[in-house]
Every structure is written in structure tokens, then in C-alpha cells.
Amino acid sequence: MLRVDALSKTYATGDKALDSVSFTVEAGQVVGLIGPSGAGKSTLIRCVNRLVEPTSGSVHLNNQAITGLSRKQLGEMRRRIGMIFQEYALVERLTVMENVLSGRLGYVSFWRSFLRKFPAEDVQQAYALLDRVGLIQHANKRADALSGGQRQRVGIARALEQNPELLLVDEPTASLDPKTSRSIMRLIVGICQERNLPAIINIHDVVLARQFTQRLIGLQDGKVVFDGLPSELDDSVLTRIYGEEDWTAIEGDRAEDAESAEDESVA
């Protein structure tokens, strides 16, 4: 379970990116974080594992504080938090296998990692994960030889190689086509359910967010302006998060979503 309390972040430039944000995410719950560009979605996700240092407030993972940890303790904490990035953030010139195994860096000594002598069970797990994301035959290819969708699957495998207790996902589909986006979202959500993982998914595509997440948090100018079920996301809420606009196209999708959800429940 992730608990965020009164989290604020003011950058050195004076920009207030987060303003007293609070919420909790239960195990197995996939939360979509939506909001306009610059609302603080990326900052919020990065404050959780302190890639960005929050100014005030606290973050707890399974009742253990992340804020206030020393450098060494933070390293140990980060091992427990998997992160999936926009534009994949793979180390392009390393192989797929090295990228996945880098998820174990927090657990092995420098020399072992330098010599690429990872424990056998780490390697076995990496192969199993590559098999799960459908890339086992690409294990020894360089990451930059893969397509966008494949790279994001490697990114997912890297995060899972950590055996995380929480997934932070930053715009996982920002540079993917609609079909690949959906298969990547399905994979992430499926894995969270398999492993009972809490996840925060930062996403700008409202339709996609509504289709795949169980709960949505709307950020606007660093504040939480909506926290509820995807089905509750109507005209007035969208306007509250993003501002005045004609939302009929998205509304249309919502009706279809509701129908298909019914179909699925019937089937």
C-alpha cells in the first residue's frame, strides 16, 4: 500500500509543481494519474521514489517512510519500487538482457554487476520475464535494435526484475501507436493483477486511462481536483481538470466503454 500525505514540491525556480497532494493506493489497485501538461504528474511520480526531492509532506510504502531516508536506505527502498518510463529509458547500447538484469543492480555488488556475473536465479527470472513479455528470442539483441513497443516491454521486464512492491509508470504509451498502446496498457494492468501490485500510471490519454485503470486521480496545477472511478469522469470533471472544452468525443467513448464493460460482464 502506498500512502502519500500532503506532498508538496516547489522547484528552485519558484514553480510550485505539487501543492499538498494526498492519497493512498491499495495493493493491486491501478491508479491513473491524469491532468494537463505541467500539472505535476511527472513530478508526483518522481517524488515517490525521490528522483525528485519533495519539499514537504511524506510518502510511505507498506508503512515504511520513503521521505527522510538516508542515501543508502533510499537505494534499498528504490529496489522495491519498479519504474516504467516514457520513451522507455532503456540503456540503448546495452543488450536486452543487460537492461532487464539492471533491475537487480540494487542487490548485487559492483564487481558482480561490472563483470555481468549475476546470480543464476536473477538470470532465470529475467528469462522468465522476457518470455512473459514475448521477447525471449531478442534477449541478446541491443536495445536500440527493437521497435518502440518491444522496447517498452523490455522496460516493463526491467521493472519487474526488481520484484517490486509498487509500480510507478510515467506516460508508458506516449510515443506508441493506439494498438501498441493498448497492448502495453493491458500487459501492465494484467501484471499488476497477477502480482497484486499497486501502480500509479501517469497518462495523458483520457480514453486509454478510462479503459484500463480502476481509479483516476486528476491533477490540476499541482492539486488533486478529482479522485474517483473512471465511470465518474464526466463533462464537468473533465472541465475541472483540463479547463473548458467540447468533450463530446470523449463522452461518446465513455458510453461505449460502459456498453463494452457490460458486454464483458455478461460474457
Place this chain on the structure above:
Amino acid sequence: MSTDNTSATPKEWQHRTSKQRLIIWVCWLALVALTVYCWQVMTESTIWAFVADAPRQAADLGARMMPPKWSYINVLWVPLWHTLNIATLGTLIGVALAVPVAFLAARNTTPSRAIVRPIALFIIVSSRSINSLIWALLLVSIIGPGILAGIVAIGLRSIGFVAKLLYEAIEETDITQIEAITATGASRAQVVNYGILPQILPALYGISVFRWDINIRESTILGLVGAGGIGLQLQASLNVLAWPQVTLIFIVILATVVVSEWVSAKVRHAII
């Protein structure tokens, strides 16, 4: 929409403001004035009779240099081998010392911007500002004449060059790849190893081979100050006015440089 913008649409558009144009014009004028002045300084101390004589002198020297004394090549093999060793070992020393300096100098990896970075930058500047011939001159008087002085001179000169280009490469690395490795809970050394090193390795190889190529050229003249290699032979031949030997040395140096440049181009092509 402010009404000001719509009502006051400019009639014409100019690339530069009149102030910018004035500055550019003044700069050009200053450049022309400087050129004229320098020309005067140069011609003041020139003895024109010698210049007029130049073609004849050149032809005379050329005649004495021809044909090259091919048999002299047997004396050159060992100094040539020494020259290659000076360049190669010097480059290795230079690169080995430059890598840590580069990490200390790069803004994103330096442990302290206030203290360590300026020191690293100072090392880079002092290494770069002193020519290898001068390094060799100093080192010959410190550690005595010979190949070792040449190797150390080349090494010291290379630190600055390699470290400067490498720290720029480190600063240009993709932050998200480093962020991703940091997010796994990796230690600092592991972040460097997994996040930064793969990104700068092509640059490091390219820079090293490029510097080796330059060092071959530089090490051919180090012998002039007693630091070993083919330059020693060059100086000896010049001292006794053995022009056909000098010609052969020039040919050998040229051939070596051409080969090293070809090798360096091939290697860089293979890496990138």
C-alpha cells in the same frame, strides 16, 4: 487577443535591427583595420631581397635533398618503432588519466561543482596549453633524455585533449537512461557503469584513436629535444646537413602519418 497587435501590423520586416547592423558593420571595419596594421608590422621587418631570392634558394635546397638516400632506411627502423611506442604508450597513459579527470569535470558527475570541478578544469587547461614539445623539453631535463621522457610528454599532453572531449560527451548523455538505472536502487558506481559508460564508450574510443593519430605526428618531432624516436635521427641529419637523409626521414614520417590516419579512420568507422 489584444487589439494593439491587430491594429499595428508592421508594414515591413527586417532580419536585423538597425543597431545590430551597425555593430556588424563596425566589427567588419575593425577586422579590415587590423589586417592592414598586421600587414604593415609584417613587412617592416622583412628583408625583401631574401624573399625575392626565395625561389632560387628553394630550388637549390631541393636539388641537394634529391634523391633520397634510400640505404639510410636501415638506420630508421628502430627509431621509427620507438616513435610508434611513444605515441601508443603515451596515448594509453593519457587516456587512463583523462577518464577520471573527465568524470570530475563533467557537471553531471562531478562530486563538487565548487571545488573539484575547477581543479579538474585547471588540469585540463594546463595540459592543453603546453605543447608536447615543451612538455618533452621539461621532462628531458627532469628524467633525462630518451623514450620515457617522450612517452610521459605525450601522455601529459593527451590528458587535457581527451578529458575535455570526454567530459563534454558525459554532459551530453541522456538523463532518462541514468534516471532509470538510479530508480532501480543502483549504487553511484553502478549508475556510472550501466547508465553513463555505455553512452560515452563510442566517444571514448573515437577520441582515443583520434588522439593516437595526432600523437604519432607529435612524437615524430620529440627527438628534436632529445625525447627519443625518429626526431633524434632528423636532428642528427640536419646537424650534419645530410639533406638526402632528411628527405628519407620526411618520406618515412609522411608514410607513418598516412597509415595511422587510415587506421584511425577505419577504427572510428567500425565503432560509430
